[in-house]
Each structure stands twice: as structure tokens, then as C-alpha cells.
Amino acid sequence: MRIGMLTQWFDPEPGPAALPGMLAAELARRGHEVQVLTGFPNYPDGRLAPGYRLARRLDERHGAVRVRRVALYPSHDRSALRRVANYGSFAVSALASGTQVLRGLDALWVGNSPISVALPMWFTRHLYRVPVLLHVMDLWPDSVVASGFLGSGGVSRRVERAMAAWCDGMYRSAARVACVSPTAVDLLASRGVAREKLVHIPVWADERLPAPTADLRVELGLRSDQVVVVYAGALGEAQGLDSLIDACARVDDHRLVCLIAGSGTTEQRLRDRAAAAAVSNVRFLGQLPRHRIPALLATGDAHYVSLRPGGMSAYTMPSKVQATLAAGRALLVAAEGDVAAVARDSGAGITARPGDPDSIADALRELCELGREKLELLGQAGRRYYDRAFSVASGAAKVEQALSEAVRSSRRR
Known part of the structure; x- marks a missing residue:
């Protein structure tokens, strides 16, 4: 298949931001053509990764994977305004400077966090007719509310309701919606997402971390029996x-x-x-x-x-x-x-x-x-x-199956 991936986070960003890159490499290894649309790497400290200079767009190859990077406002701190600028700038930039590389795909995998990624997702889904697998890495607005990021009060509740309505629109436009835990599948079904759309696809660990040459027991003065x-x-x-x-x-x-x-x-x-x-x-x-x-x-x-x-x-x-x-x-x-x-x-x-x-x-x-x-x-x-x-090989197989089902359901419609 010709598979697209739409994600704000990608290599060489570490930690959870590294997971889409592992999926892209595994899908390419399985024989698929993979095109990624992402931003310039700035996670986790909000500074551009070494070797990168901000530009309107940049095309790269990571092995067999093609990557289109688009400009964004680099930031990752506790400022709500700067975080919104980071999320929003990627969404608008991807829409203006990136979606053309997603034309003609068989299917599109979308990482849902942040939910502003809906803008280029909706454009690709409805204008280019590309079926979407939406992978719900974080439940919005639940995770934002739990973090305390929204604060409290009437304005916060209105923002929460707006986020929930926005997410409902994402679920409706996706051909398949993947959740990282079984209970989350049931939760989204209870919120009105069609059960036949929902699938459980766990996420993997960063399997590319180097194996430790030693532990910290000696350094910390720990006894062998502890x-x-x-x-x-x-x-x-x-x-x-x-x-x-x-x-x-x-x-x-x-x-x-x-x-x-x-x-x-x-x-x-x-x-x-x-x-x-x-x-x-x-x-x-x-x-x-x-x-x-x-x-x-x-x-x-x-x-x-x-x-x-x-x-x-x-x-x-x-x-x-x-x-x-x-x-x-x-x-x-x-x-x-x-x-x-x-x-x-x-x-x-x-x-x-x-x-x-x-x-x-x-x-x-x-x-x-x-x-x-x-x-x-x-x-x-x-x-x-x-x-x-949980391995990336297991996850990629499930993603591959869900994308194929998204293509078939789109063709039936």
C-alpha cells in the first residue's frame, strides 16, 4: 500500500515522539511505500534539534521512508499560549505546505495528539478522498483536563466542550479509530463512536534505546541482596x-x-x-x-x-x-x-x-x-x-490490518 503518516512528532525526537518513526520504518520494512508529514523536531525542550534550521518546508529520506517537514513555532513549556502556538502553527503549516504529498495515497495513519492535526487530516480525507486510521494516543479533552492545563471555571468548561465536539468530528471522519487500551475502546463506544470503527492497537516502547552496559547498583552503593x-x-x-x-x-x-x-x-x-x-x-x-x-x-x-x-x-x-x-x-x-x-x-x-x-x-x-x-x-x-x-512489529501488523480495513470500507461507501 501507499501509506501516509500525519504526526506532529517524529524522529529524531525522543521518548513518545519516537514511536511514529518506529512505525514508519516497520511499515516500510513490510514492503509499503511510506510518506510522512511532520514538523521540525523540537521536542522535548522546545529547541530545534541539531542540524535543523526552520524553513517553510523540507523534504528528507529516512531510509525507505519519505518525510516532508513543515514549519512550526518551536515550544514545549507550560505556557498555554505558546503551546497553542506550537500546535496550531503545525496544523496550519501542514495544511498549507504539506498536504500535497498526501495526494494519491491508499490510506493515512494519523496520530491524534494534538487534536489540531484534524485540519490537515480533514483536508486530506475529504478533498483527496484518502481513508483515515486515527490512532488515539491521548484521549482529549480528558487528558488535558486531568493535567490541569485548562484550569477551572466557566471558560475552561466551554473550552472542554469545544474540544469534545472537535474530537467527535475527527472520529466521524475517520474510517477506523484505534485506541491504545481496551477500556478506551469501550469508552469511545459509549460516547457514540461506531463500534465497528473501533480497534485496539497498543503502542510500543522505544526499542532503539541502547542496551545498558551496566546498571547503577555499584554507583548507588546497593548490596547484591537488596x-x-x-x-x-x-x-x-x-x-x-x-x-x-x-x-x-x-x-x-x-x-x-x-x-x-x-x-x-x-x-x-x-x-x-x-x-x-x-x-x-x-x-x-x-x-x-x-x-x-x-x-x-x-x-x-x-x-x-x-x-x-x-x-x-x-x-x-x-x-x-x-x-x-x-x-x-x-x-x-x-x-x-x-x-x-x-x-x-x-x-x-x-x-x-x-x-x-x-x-x-x-x-x-x-x-x-x-x-x-x-x-x-x-x-x-x-x-x-x-x-x-506490544512490540512495534506486533503494532505495525495491527496498523496494517486496520488500514486495509479502512480502504475496504471506504471503497464500499
């Missing part, structure tokens, strides 16, 4: 990490050490909570450089995934789940819904009740009793599950 539980990521309200601190305070097993890496709005509160309770088995590492993340993954005998109950937790799939499974490490999940199901189905995880320090403490004791060798076996089971359910 069971290391790692939390790495945002330290915010949604993660509910207060209960992890309280749980660690309840565990007196000398083998347990919990490493917390990252930053966020609750970091100081968590540090103060640990200090007030004299919790000796918790260490805060702060924000580590990106190149040290593989070594941190290797350091953890188990990785902690936590979401406060309620809200989006039932259908949220944090990217650290895929990253942990891909790294062959065990999981400790204090969350409900789809994340807990993955922990159970993969054979790689132990679950605890979210927000319940006693339940989490019991799970930490179980990790210590299992010991490092048995946790290694859980991690190996997780890696096998990742290859079956």
Missing part, C-alpha cells in the same frame, strides 16, 4: 505516590530499597513526607539525564506503576509499562483497569490496591520474599508478553 523497586517518571497528583512512601515506611525488611527518579509538582511534598516519617528505604534521585534511563531500567528488580483511582486511571496505559516489559523487568502495579490487567496477563507483575499503603506494603514484602532471581523470571515472562502484545 531488592530494588524503581519509580521513574512524573511526580504529580495523578500518580498518587504518597501511598508508596507510606507503604515503604511499613516495611522493615532490610533488603528493600525504593528509588524514585523524576520531578513534578509533588516532589517536595514526597521528600518532606519521607523525611518526617524517617523512611530509610526510599531514595530520591531527582531528574536523571535521558541517556541514563536504560541503566535505571536495568537497576530495578521491579518497576512501580501507580495511578490514583478514579478519573482516567481505568483506561490509562502509562508508557513505562511497555518500557518495563521491553526491558525484561518485573512490575509492581498499584492501579486499576487496563494496567492491572497487563500486570496479571503478562505474568510479570504483582498488583496492589491503588491508594492503599497496607496493600502496597504487602506487595513490597512479596517482592522481597521472591528475591532477585525469581523477579528476573517474572521479567523474562514480561519480555515475552511484550513481543506478543
